[in-house]
Amino acid sequence: MTGSADVALRAGVSRSTVSQILNGRAHLFSEETVAKVRETAAVMGYRPSLAGRTLVRGKSDIVITLIPDITFGPTVREFVDLLTEGLAKEGLTNLLRLSSSDDTLQDAVLGLRPHSIVTMAPLRPEDIERLEKQGIYVIGQSQAFQAAADVTIGRLQAEHLLGQDYKRIAVVRPRSIREQYSAPEREKGVLEYGSLHAMEVLPTLEIGLTSDEALKAVGSLPAGRIGLACYNDEVALAILGAALREGVSIPAEMGIIGVDNSVIARASTPTITSISMDLELNVRELVGHIVSGRELRIPPEATDEYTRGFTVIQGDTTRR
Amino acid sequence: MTGSADVALRAGVSRSTVSQILNGRAHLFSEETVAKVRETAAVMGYRPSLAGRTLVRGKSDIVITLIPDITFGPTVREFVDLLTEGLAKEGLTNLLRLSSSDDTLQDAVLGLRPHSIVTMAPLRPEDIERLEKQGIYVIGQSQAFQAAADVTIGRLQAEHLLGQDYKRIAVVRPRSIREQYSAPEREKGVLEYGSLHAMEVLPTLEIGLTSDEALKAVGSLPAGRIGLACYNDEVALAILGAALREGVSIPAEMGIIGVDNSVIARASTPTITSISMDLELNVRELVGHIVSGRELRIPPEATDEYTRGFTVIQGDTTRR
């Protein structure tokens, strides 16, 4: 592997010269030397070892983004893409880590001495404390914030359903463990809004994501117009297909709203009403905080501000 | 940040002792010392700096998995999960890098001196050569292999459709750029099988993933029984929904087969016939090759062997 010493040898200068020229001190050297070093480095495909650099600097330029065990849908993907791009502009390298429930996996990454760790899922407070005690800057949705966002989503669903004149509603959530992070909070949001506005909220349905279970769930519902607040678009799709099969008329007898505004919502027929979120807004803010190293602790009273950016996308599965 | 020296000081031993005990040479030391060092390290939350270790070893324990700009669906997610898990058992840390088309992004990762790089998308031969010249072990589907696999998928779709007595078929692919990697090859597989078995293959439909476009596509089809080989389950879902809306009877008048065997295929009603792949098989093999450092170059004549593991999952959208 090419090292700075190799480049120096070939360019006929000292290793120190190479290092300085490639680290923003080129103005100290003659144009001739600078050109020769740059060229040689390029030709040899030299990449400074992050190990050496990290060692001498004490921290790496690496940001680790923890992806929890949730569905990595288009929304999350786009978020991460934007984040990676934004960080790259600041000279930081974003790498992803799929964090299953196993705790030790997260620790494996600490050896990198990452610049900071971004979590897409709320970490337990004790974990955050442990990381920060090690000097790692942890950024991410606090449990409180995540909860607030999910409650907001649930509230929006209920609000939309009521606005479309579904006065009797129910929550539908998947049985899969992967979704257990947010499901209770979203349900809470629906229930709160429902009871606040005198809606009739039926017991929550929990289904496996198969056609059979969806049919059973739909069959278990009482007759009469009803609105279903689904955990995400996949759940909504399952319910929608089953309802159509059972001859339930959509949206007259049954209203369905999902979450994510995914391809599923837009591609199915009828299109599914869903909830989208404004990612760019969040990403821009996030990058700023990472670079500046300022704390990103959302005070409880300000969570409302951060739960903006959620928008109901009207589809054909809900209509007055 | 805690270092091995800190641990040594607190445990009352030399730094060297700490290092050796934590690196598989514990048998050289007394039980008492080993216990004390292990305990102290645990209490202090010591994680050896990867920088130091990499420096002295010349290579890190990090495997970089490049995720191309394709849909990170459940199948890919599961594959990566399994891979991460398998590598962890071998002491390797798997990190993900979302690689957009931008070349420089990949280089950013070279400074890590990764143990190897796994690519989920075929890299250009010159890129592979460049990486290997730097001593990085590149593993991944060669363009040839990926192509072979995709052709196989297409062939399987056509075969299944013919088996279910759809003698007139068409390919449906999404317009999105993200899917352009595999789409042509899958189409090729369908066409080849079709012409080989005297099937009538209609011109390929290209649709955006919206309900409207799907309706238009379905409307453009001639009357009579037809089988549609869809690029993936999302496309299949779009077509299915549109067909049901148009009163096309499924599977009598129209057969639909997707790819991925995703939640979509199982959750929709009717369930969608799809193609699944045996991930664990591939992953186990992959991990073995990474650890052993042996070449994983699939010889052209052996591609067939690697394209096994694809299975048609019968759903309700195709039936004789």
Added chain:
DNA sequence: CACCCACATTGGCACGCGTCAATAGTTGTA
């Protein structure tokens, strides 16, 4: 008692890099 050997532990080097003090070379000033 002298010797050797196994055991338990430590000292010291090298890895590649960024940085800063130190050096050589050149020009300007008194």
Added chain:
DNA sequence: TACAACTATTGACGCGTGCCAATGTGGGTG
């Protein structure tokens, strides 16, 4: 000529680690 003031470049140190050679420490054997 002597000396300062600059410019262009280099030497040397230390970051944290893994590992090998070296050291100390007993206990057993002759």
